[in-house]
Amino acid sequence: MSKKKKIIIVGAGLCGSLLAIRMAQRGHRVLVYERLADMRKTPLAGGRSINLALSDRGLKAIKSAGLKEEILEDCIGMDGRMIHPVEGGERFSRYSGREGERINSVSRTGLNITLLDKADEFDNVTIHFGFKCEHVNLDKAIAHFKDIDGNTAEVHADYILGTDGAGSAVRKSMMARTPELLFNFSQNFLRSGYKELEIPPAEDGSYRLDKNALHIWPRGKFMMIALPNLDGSFTVTLFHPYEGESGFNTLNTPKKVVDFFKKYYPDSLRHFPNLTEEYFNNPVGLLGTIKCYPWQAFGKALVMGDAAHAIVPFYGQGMNASFEDVRVFDETLEACNEDFEKAFMIFQEKRVKNTNAIADLAVDNFYEMKDKVADEVFIRKRTIEMKLEQTYADYYSKYSLVTFQENLPYEEAMIRGRKQDELLLDICSRPNWEDIALEDIYQQVKAITI
Ligand SMILES: Cc1cc2nc3c(=O)[nH]c(=O)nc-3n(C[C@H](O)[C@H](O)[C@H](O)COP(=O)(O)OP(=O)(O)OC[C@H]3O[C@@H](n4cnc5c(N)ncnc54)[C@H](O)[C@@H]3O)c2cc1C
Structure with a gap:
């Protein structure tokens, strides 16, 4: 049996474009179908975040496609938050006590175009624009498309990978098979x-x-x-x-x-x-969390990126998590010796608990950003976190665990980070908080997180 497979990728957004590159680098025949026109020729209508924060998890995945340096050249580093109180007087709060730990502002379109250009360089990748996936025959790996003139097409493959975003047609085809797949789905909008x-x-x-x-x-x-x-x-x-x-x-x-x-x-x-x-x-966009399980169907189709786990943007991790999906899937395929069916099962088990964790952390951060960053106890906590990061090599705040520890799964970052936060907030609420020695705080953190 040939190891080289014919793969359909539905959606050439951020996740689908990077996935196309990695699947092509693995030698597979890749057919990408994107609902919209080619953004390199037709400017996109506005409406969705024009720039994004790209951080270490995303960069690690991009590095595997050989594009890290090129993409970083088009980024603006952001070292921390500049807080603007209503009464005036800005206050800067660093993201990390360590030098060089920063997040990067990048243009969504610019990044997508760099990825599409790279994908186009491969002879084994074909990208079809203006083809909307209507539904997928999951057991047979057949995708049904409609083009912008209303013509329909039926495309057969070995596997279908759905990276078609929060409104995913591939996921909807899975939902239509709920009794067989025991498909769980939840959607929660913020108010x-x-x-x-x-x-x-x-x-x-x-x-x-x-x-x-x-x-x-x-x-x-x-x-x-x-x-x-x-x-x-x-x-x-x-x-x-x-x-x-x-x-x-x-x-x-x-x-x-x-x-x-x-x-x-x-x-x-x-x-x-x-x-x-x-x-x-300018329109008002919705903010919601989508969770679902399973991510794979009948060993033939898989969803990833926002199609599997749309999250609210308050940790700046939706795209980063989607890129991390690509890296983990790629590594899983390698470990499974290109057995896609086996890789689908292992991948979804590995990822779902981690994407559920970042989804929950992102909602927590909504309340933290709009409310807590100006709060006195929270400001004290950030002061201590900075000092801990500057003094102890193995201390990372919850924000740093999520954002700068790209080898730590999100779920572990969440568990450790929440424990630390609870302890530090308790310490910072005490009247004598300034008298407590940093070493003492560090030992207390170590005791609960190791
Ligand atoms: C306001 C806002 C700010 C954000 N800020 C950040 C941030 O700072 N950092 C961060 O990491 N993340 C951020 N995100 C999240 C990030 O935008 C998403 O997680 C990321 O775009 C997911 O990539 P994706 O490729 O999975 O999905 P998408 O980017 O949605 O791409 C899906 C692609 O599939 C195509 N498609 C859809 N349906 C079909 C179909 N039926 N057939 C064919 N093609 C189809 C779409 O046209 C699109 O090109 C933000 C999101 C929002 C809304």
């Missing part, structure tokens, strides 16, 4: 959505805010963040509830929007020359 705005470059082309930081305006029930772009602009995202004083449904006239910004985001107002125009032109 908040997101809207993107832009802070353009200053007139001389420079950045209007510190470019090496992720800017946050935490306001308890809502927040605003900004990530830098290479052209001197920032992509700003409002995370607001739908209803109430700060609700997107309430802020429905230009005057209300401007008054709201004056009251809650006063230092930012001068950076938005087109605030109300953009506010009313």
Whole structure:
């Protein structure tokens, strides 16, 4: 039996493009089908995060495709959070006490294009744009597509890999077989959505805010963040509830929007020359978590990336987790000597508990970012975490475990990180917290996490 297989990848987003490269590097025949037109020829309609935070887990996977250095060249390093209190006066909080641990702002389209260009270099990869997967015959590995002119196509393969995002058609085909697959599915929306705005470059082309930081305006029930772009602009995202004083449904006239910004985001107002125009032109996106199991069906089809585990963006890990899927799947195939059926089973067992963990951590971080980063006890905890990281080589905060420990599975990062947080928050709530020796705190952390 030939080890080289014919593989259909549904979706040429971030996960599907990297997966196509790795499957091609393994020598398989790869057919990629993407619903949208080729983004290298047709600019995409807006609506979904223009830039993203790429961190060590994503970079490790990208390295396996030989693209790490190239992609890092197009990134802007962010060393920490710049917190903008309502009363003014910025405060910088580093992500890590160690030098060189930073996250990277990268253009979603730019990154996707780099991956598509690389995938196109392989003779054994063909990418078909404008082909929407309608459904999949899972037992026979046949995918049914409709092109932009309404023509249908039926494509046969050895295996189908679904990387078609949160609304995945491949996952829906699995759901349609629920009794046989015992398919579990959950979808939980936050009662908040997101809207993107832009802070353009200053007139001389420079950045209007510190470019090496992720800017946050935490306001308890809502927040605003900004990530830098290479052209001197920032992509700003409002995370607001739908209803109430700060609700997107309430802020429905230009005057209300401007008054709201004056009251809650006063230092930012001068950076938005087109605030109300953009506010009313740009859509409100949904924020939700999707979990499902199994990820594979009948040894013939597998979902990964957002198709298997869409998460809210507050840990900046959705894409990173999707890239990590590709790396782990690749390593699993290697270990299984290219036995896809076996690899599917092992891969889903390995991954699902870890992607469930990052999904839960991301929801926790929503509350931390909009509320806690300005809280006194939380600020003390960050101060101690920095000192611990600067002093002890084996200490990592929960944030660092998730973001900078790319070899540690998310589930372990979550368990260890939560224990540490509980202890440190308890210490920082005590009136004598400043008198407790760092060594003493370190020993207490070690005692509960080892
Ligand atoms: C506001 C926001 C901010 C974010 N910020 C970050 C961040 O800072 N860091 C981070 O790591 N992650 C972030 N994420 C998450 C990240 O965007 C996703 O996790 C990532 O895009 C998942 O990649 P994917 O390829 O699995 O899915 P997608 O990027 O959704 O790609 C799926 C692809 O499949 C195609 N497709 C869909 N249906 C079909 C079909 N039926 N047939 C054929 N093709 C189809 C789509 O057109 C698309 O090209 C953010 C998400 C949001 C919403």
